[in-house]
Amino acid sequence: MRVPVRASLQEIEEYKPGKLVKGAIKLSSNENPLGPSPEVIREIVKRLEAGELNLNVYPWEKNEEELRDEISRYVRGGSAKDNIVLGAGVDGVLDTLARIFIANGDEALIPIPTFSLYESLVKIAGGVPRYVKRSSGENFDVPVKNLISACNEKTKLIFISSPNNPTGNCIPEDEIREIIESVDSRAMVVIDEAYAEFAGSSLVNLVREYENVAVMRTFSKAFGLAGLRVGYGIIPEWLASAYKKVAMPFSVNSIAIKAAIAALRDQAYLRKTVERVKHERAFLTENLRRVFKKVYPSEANFVLADVSPAKSAVVCAKLMKRGIIVRDCSSFRGAGDSFIRVTVGTREQNEKVVEALI
Numbered sequence: 001m002r003v004p005v006r007a008s009l010q011e012i013e014e015y016k017p018g019k020l021v022k023g024a025i026k027l028s029s030n031e032n033p034l035g036p037s038p039e040v041i042r043e044i045v046k047r048l049e050a051g052e053l054n055l056n057v058y059p060w061e062k063n064e065e066e067l068r069d070e071i072s073r074y075v076r077g078g079s080a081k082d083n084i085v086l087g088a089g090v091d092g093v094l095d096t097l098a099r100i101f102i103a104n105g106d107e108a109l110i111p112i113p114t115f116s117l118y119e120s121l122v123k124i125a126g127g128v129p130r131y132v133k134r135s136s137g138e139n140f141d142v143p144v145k146n147l148i149s150a151c152n153e154k155t156k157l158i159f160i161s162s163p164n165n166p167t168g169n170c171i172p173e174d175e176i177r178e179i180i181e182s183v184d185s186r187a188m189v190v191i192d193e194a195y196a197e198f199a200g201s202s203l204v205n206l207v208r209e210y211e212n213v214a215v216m217r218t219f220s221k222a223f224g225l226a227g228l229r230v231g232y233g234i235i236p237e238w239l240a241s242a243y244k245k246v247a248m249p250f251s252v253n254s255i256a257i258k259a260a261i262a263a264l265r266d267q268a269y270l271r272k273t274v275e276r277v278k279h280e281r282a283f284l285t286e287n288l289r290r291v292f293k294k295v296y297p298s299e300a301n302f303v304l305a306d307v308s309p310a311k312s313a314v315v316c317a318k319l320m321k322r323g324i325i326v327r328d329c330s331s332f333r334g335a336g337d338s339f340i341r342v343t344v345g346t347r348e349q350n351e352k353v354v355e356a357l358i
């Protein structure tokens with residue numbers, strides 16, 4: 001006899017990461033093809049060889065504090081070390097926030113299409129995701145008025161990805177302020193800025209201004225450290241104690257902590273990477289426009305294309321046959337079946353995608 005798992009798990013989809021096929025060009029998970037700063041590798045190898053990382057002991061609190069200090073200097077916006085919390089990627093921080101705020105029957109608002117983890121986390125915590133459709137057609141803006149009117153006494157969280165995955169657009173500051181001020185102390189507004197470095201703008205200063213705002217950032221994208229799983233949240237100070245209660249202890253490992261510190265200290269490499277990605281993003285966008293009827297402007301490290309009248313599944317399968325993996329967006333709730341998302345790769349990779357499509 002098998003022990004029954006929670007009935008609510010029936011409604012939760014397994015997270016499907018971008019496929020990895022040996023030898024294929026993988027442009028399906030918005031990773032950074034340029035990789036991390038060489039300083040990060042040097043630092044880790046040096047410390048491991050010198051036996052300084054003490055892998056036999058749990059991550060040291062002082063190192064974590066040092067990372068939170070570095071992050072607070074990096075994000076500016078007046079956030080102090082005490083406003084910074086760490087997690088195993090943004091995913092880890094989001095999971096903790098969902099478990100802090102969502103009790104059985106509570107609701108969360110999610111403008112769709114967007115990152116699918118939000119809805120899973122809400123369901124896992126026993127809550128109910130409520131979807132608000134972004135305006136399709138032109139630019140996938142967040143429908144601010146609809147979102148505000150969907151907020152009720154059960155709403156505890158509002159997830160806004162900015163830049164949004166998979167559409168690539170940011171929410172303008174005046175619109176997010178309208179949302180934050182309208183929902184006030186009823187709901188926490190979680191702004192997921194996993195791709196902020198590629199947008200060149202951030203809403204992190206809002207954490208100091210409002211008590212119901214948390215901003216998520218990561219080392220997985222611009223810093224090229226997705227494999228190490230380090231993310232962080234900039235949260236109001238009043239929330240830090242609840243965060244410490246709910247977060248898994250030691251969720252960021254000793255190597256990841258040191259790597260993240262080294263990555264932050266090489267700002268020149270970060271600037272260079274971001275510039276290259278932006279340059280390639282323009283190249284990819286321009287060339288995809290030769291093939292598809294609509295390619296959306298992007299502030300992230302990926303580009304969304306409407307491939308209609310073709311179906312996204314067909315286009316992705318054809319590219320796969322040529323050894324190129326892009327994301328079929330039909331897996332995103334509310335995205336329909338004619339969008340693909342292509343991660344910005346190196347020039348060589350981008351040329352291959354365009355050639356294959358042409």
Ligand SMILES: Cc1ncc(COP(=O)(O)O)c(C=O)c1O
Nearest residue numbers: 089090091115165194218220231
């Ligand atoms: C909007 C968004 N948030 C968070 C993540 C996950 O970030 P991390 O690797 O820091 O968990 C992703 C990954 O693709 C994403 O698209």
